[in-house]
Amino acid sequence: MFKAIVSASTLQDALDSVSVLVDECKIRLNEDELSIRAVDPANVGMVDLSLDAAAFESYEADGGVIGVNLAKLEDFVGMASGDELVELELDEETRKLNIRMDGLSSTLALIDPDSIRQEPDIPDLDLAAEIVLEGAQLDRGIKAADMVSDHVRLRVDADDEAFHIQAEGDTDDVDFELDADDLIALTAGTADSLFSLDYLKDMNKAIPKAAEVTVELGEEFPVKIHYAVAEGQGNVTYMLAPRIQSD
Amino acid sequence: MFKAIVSASTLQDALDSVSVLVDECKIRLNEDELSIRAVDPANVGMVDLSLDAAAFESYEADGGVIGVNLAKLEDFVGMASGDELVELELDEETRKLNIRMDGLSSTLALIDPDSIRQEPDIPDLDLAAEIVLEGAQLDRGIKAADMVSDHVRLRVDADDEAFHIQAEGDTDDVDFELDADDLIALTAGTADSLFSLDYLKDMNKAIPKAAEVTVELGEEFPVKIHYAVAEGQGNVTYMLAPRIQSD
């Protein structure tokens, strides 16, 4: 069984973080939280979303798994505005999700979870550097890199205690440097990796500009990017595989 | 002869109600009102617009009929902003419409009225139910229905004193229920009909969100939707033929 009431914006922000990577996903309706893990078809970008029971006005679940088309679910939830409450209820018999809000009742057919790409394991990585910055700063660096290239280099300069978002195009370059004053926090370490901008741009779409974003970075290693949602009662973690740097 | 002065927004709102259905129309320049009746090429949706002489700053006409290209006329009127006054004058000799506003004089070639599809007769129908609601509510129901289907069912539940805007898609359903508290007025009666969403969406584009909209509904019968324009000195009536409900 699953029955929950949640503000439309909380649910929408959470779903957005997943729908930038995949069209369909499994949603785990655990007793104490709703969670989604998904990986894009090319196995390059992963997302791990958890939304605590406390993020909901009310939440009852017993560990089921449902499969959903995210665009459809977001359309339905999008009929509610801002803080309007949305009620979700699983009809076990018909395998449909009932979505109710002020006057409007919708029924969304679910997808067989077995038909959805398997959930990825998001590994624990021991990454040397950790950067904490505003979503708006990450956004600026990604936009700058996107002007000259289709990949971006994230790098920590341990000596200068600075984080660099860099891109080298065929003719033009950009280097966005954030030092201790620009960052919320920095644990400097040897860290320098190259990533596809397409994925990072997709992830960036979902990251609120005002969010406090933590970037964990290594040397030619995947990057982990995480931030809180639902006023701290939920969490989004992205992991993105590196591209090999040519010399 | 025809010569009139009217605020740009009044004229634009009135023309919008027609241009969502047809590209060209006849305009009847009656002594006491300007009126347009038109039907779409498939004979499914009709509109009847009347704009009283009182809706104009000044109005002189003697019963002529002109044919216009609505997009062009709206472009010309659109050069004026908001409450700016627009002067319309028919040049009988050249069969052109002179359109004047602050500094700008335009001449719009008219279309031979005989070349325009005949004006429909909009029948008096004795429809069992009458629903009065805000344009914004109708808009919400239509948007919800559009997520799952290309047709929509309008239905009055006489027992519950409620109006339903419903749609059944191949896999998903929506039901937008408006009860006595949500409606401005309801005359309940047996009423349940299915309509093409394409037409209803077009009509909805022209209906102001703040308008008080009256919906007259029957059992597998056309629906009539009407609302006031020009602060009550004009009226728009849409009529839309039903689709046959399959069982």
Added chain:
Amino acid sequence: MFKAIVSASTLQDALDSVSVLVDECKIRLNEDELSIRAVDPANVGMVDLSLDAAAFESYEADGGVIGVNLAKLEDFVGMASGDELVELELDEETRKLNIRMDGLSSTLALIDPDSIRQEPDIPDLDLAAEIVLEGAQLDRGIKAADMVSDHVRLRVDADDEAFHIQAEGDTDDVDFELDADDLIALTAGTADSLFSLDYLKDMNKAIPKAAEVTVELGEEFPVKIHYAVAEGQGNVTYMLAPRIQSD
């Protein structure tokens, strides 16, 4: 050598005036001003931009010439917002332009100036009429003309002391008349010429609505349109060749 600091909006507005006509241009880095002259590929529209050293926070140059891709340069400058300062520095060795702003360093490859279309000579013309008007008025006239035709007639009526922006389409006409009250100033003279709307629309995109725009007009002669930028410390002049009026 070239090194300058300037507010992003000042630089962007100046570059916009050129990029509406051409994709690439030469920039002359004179000791006392930065200047650009360019002509479109069809030799119909020309622009002459000058930006005094005083328009910059700081400015050092010794007469060099660089070639730039305007879209790229505008992208880079566009990363700064509003009054944020942008630093430009020419790297003589690599022939690249370094662009720096709060945290962000970009390097833009320059184009060989010899590969760019030659700068036009913008002739002194003795034009009979001079009209000074708000950018917003010019914009309105151009928008109106664009509804009915692809060329526009600019005309001064010396008797009525009025400036006309007119267009005759196949079926419809517009005439936007600005008299002494609507204009900032008018030196009436025999002036009546026809121009391509495509070019005038492009130029109009760059002209601020609030700018005081001077139009110099003759009889089947090119028109000159100029306005100040950088709070009077710069100037843009457009020249547009006439189309021959058919009778």
